[in-house]
Amino acid sequence: MPSTGTSSPETTATGAPRPGGPGLLAGRTVSRVGYGAMQLRENTDLATGVAMLRRVVELGVDHIDTAEFYGPANEFIREAIRPEDGVLVASKVGADPDPGAPVPLRLAQRPEELRASVEANLKSLGMDRIPLVNLRRTDAGPGVRAKGDQVVDLDDQLATMVALRDEGKIGAIGLSGVSLDVLRRALPAGIACVQNAYSLVSRDDDEILALCTAEGIAWVPFFPLGGDIPGLPKVTDEQVVLDVAASLGSTPMQVGLAWLLHRAPNVLLIPGTSNADHLQANVDAGAIQLDAETLAALNAVPSRSGNIVLG
Template sequence: MSDLTHESVSPARPGGTFELAGRAVARVGYGTMQLPRMSDPHAARKVLNRAYELGVNHFDTAHFYGDGTANRYLAEALDSKNDVAIVTKVGARPAKWGPMPMVPAQRPEQLRAEVHDNLRSLRAERLTVVNMRRIAPGSFPLSPSQMVKFDDQMAEMIAMREEGLIEHIGLSTVSAVELRAALPAGVVTVQNQYSLASRKQEPVLDIALAEGISWAPYFPLGGAFPGAAKVTHEPVVQQVAREVGASPAQVGLAWLLQHAPNVLIIPGTTSIAHLEQNVAAGSVELSGEQIARLDAIKPAAGVRGLLSRLRRP
């Protein structure tokens, strides 16, 4: 995708803008993880086109979302949109069976194969941003072949950038130590699990903010796993929502946007009505007093801690 053009006639960007890969992108973006649930390509394209009409020009995706389905929908809907930044990711592949929709694919040669998969399904000659989804040994049950050194993964990402397959490198699910180690290579975005109800990754966010790197949290409203805290269930969130005339979900998203200026939210949905509500969260203004009350909510354990508990006999 090329840089922004004719900015004066562009739609207003929900939530304002932040620079990502040399582009001014809307701070309210769209994540495509749910799109493969839509069996009607026309309906999927309508959701994506409506997002673009509302000013969204940052789309987060992956080939392993429906084995290329989400990417194909994106390519069909947004192929001619020159002001769009598409961020994809590697590090997993679709599962053929089992309870998880995807399985680790962490080896360097697998990262490279996934880049080529994304190129094909997005119909692109080069990928704008590719997030390397790190699964560190000990954070998730991994086979020996999937226990890969972070430096080896970064070396492969840098090689693919030098070859022109990708334009910029992003990281996902990384620690503060890993992010600091990757900074000399050039990192444009970080995508870790983070929400008002789960702030374990605050030190990583602090590094990203100090370095001018965008922060695109996944599970922005919590509740990703059974027993995990949900932002919308917090009484303070519900009270603030009544005060500002918004939904609890909108308050949770607005808190993220006001928490740090480098935050880019990427909520996903298959519903146009829900999409419009998510975009409207970019206009929700929280007072300093309301932010303080929300900040005082005690965060829950992160995904890593929850997975650890789930693995216990």
């Protein structure tokens, strides 16, 4: 069962060096390069999923992002991650599984749905307390927008999340898919991290990142390379990224991830993959150094809006 462990700032509980160095999440030191479990739902059996997660731990990654609506990912984590690994597991609520649908999830924004989703995550992860749970809203960024009874006031949602924290079922509260105004409103509840779409080519949320940096809130971008939804620009299509990658002997994807780590000290990454070679490449991106000239060239890439609404 996932749990906390002991570690030094530079190494994990298993003694492995932290990819990207140490960062802070929900009051704990974690590797700045984490792992997103969403892709484990794609044609992955239990043995393969467990093997991938064991490799994640071996490589020094001790921050795993998951959700009940990621299919079997939670089951894999329950089977693979041991207390002595010292892995921080972060899950999320705000949507539920919807197998067979074109997008295999449906919004679940109402307070009673948030509570039910936390309970479902606790069961599938085999945990008594989830260290961090992100509330996935639909205020900003690419994706669906809430309609009808799924349009729920932030205060009602936060009241449920705070109650769950007070009950000891979750350790910390995060937010996802939020605007600057929503984050400001939520700050009194105590916010540990923000997960928004953000990349070199989609920097609409620079003001939110700045607020998170000032408040000591972890910034955990999803779609870190863009392009996961049709119409989103792709980091790896930029000529300057290709040129930097060639000069460093790295891949364009690694350059995009390294740029994020250089963007602010509170940035943590959760790149996902079900491929062991890609996992190694993501971890190796944490060691890439970008000098001032290179960063200036990358920062000159124009940002394009990532607010693509689906449905």
